[in-house]
Amino acid sequence: MKKILIAISLGLIASSSLVYAKTWIAICNDGKNIQYNQTVNANGFLYMKTKDLNGRYHTYQIARLKQTFYNGIAICGTVLKNGTGITGNPITQVCANKSRRNIYIKYKHPYIRNRPWESGVYCRATVRVN
Numbered sequence: 001m002k003k004i005l006i007a008i009s010l011g012l013i014a015s016s017s018l019v020y021a022k023t024w025i026a027i028c029n030d031g032k033n034i035q036y037n038q039t040v041n042a043n044g045f046l047y048m049k050t051k052d053l054n055g056r057y058h059t060y061q062i063a064r065l066k067q068t069f070y071n072g073i074a075i076c077g078t079v080l081k082n083g084t085g086i087t088g089n090p091i092t093q094v095c096a097n098k099s100r101r102n103i104y105i106k107y108k109h110p111y112i113r114n115r116p117w118e119s120g121v122y123c124r125a126t127v128r129v130n
Contacts, residue, residue: 021039024036026127035059038065039067040067041067043065045061045065046094048062064079078093078094079092083110084110087108087113091108092105092107092108093106096127101124103121
């Protein structure tokens with residue numbers, strides 16, 4: 001009975017931590033129409049805002065992501081089924097940095113082992129954590 005109670009307690013703790021997982025939301029604010037949402041230790045999504053011929057805006061999910069990096073200041077994800085090179089790393093990652101207030105892209109050459117990650121800012125962004 002004691003083992004069952006411990007197992008139930010651990011299950012409740014694990015499930016409650018999922019409910020309270022933090023979601024990072026980064027939205028370009030310099031004219032580019034990208035929004036990157038990433039839940040810590042879970043899925044992320046990349047959205048694009050477009051304008052139709054009547055001038056109405058629509059937002060579409062364009063990719064689902066898997067988290068690849070998190071340090072409390074920045075979070076990154078790679079598009080599911082994104083290619084990997086000989087190092088086993090994803091070739092590209094989308095990242096949000098809350099202290100620098102930007103969305104940036106990381107790139108790893110797929111066939112040269114010792115080449116470092118390259119990165120560049122995609123846009124200035126409002127980054128919030130819910």
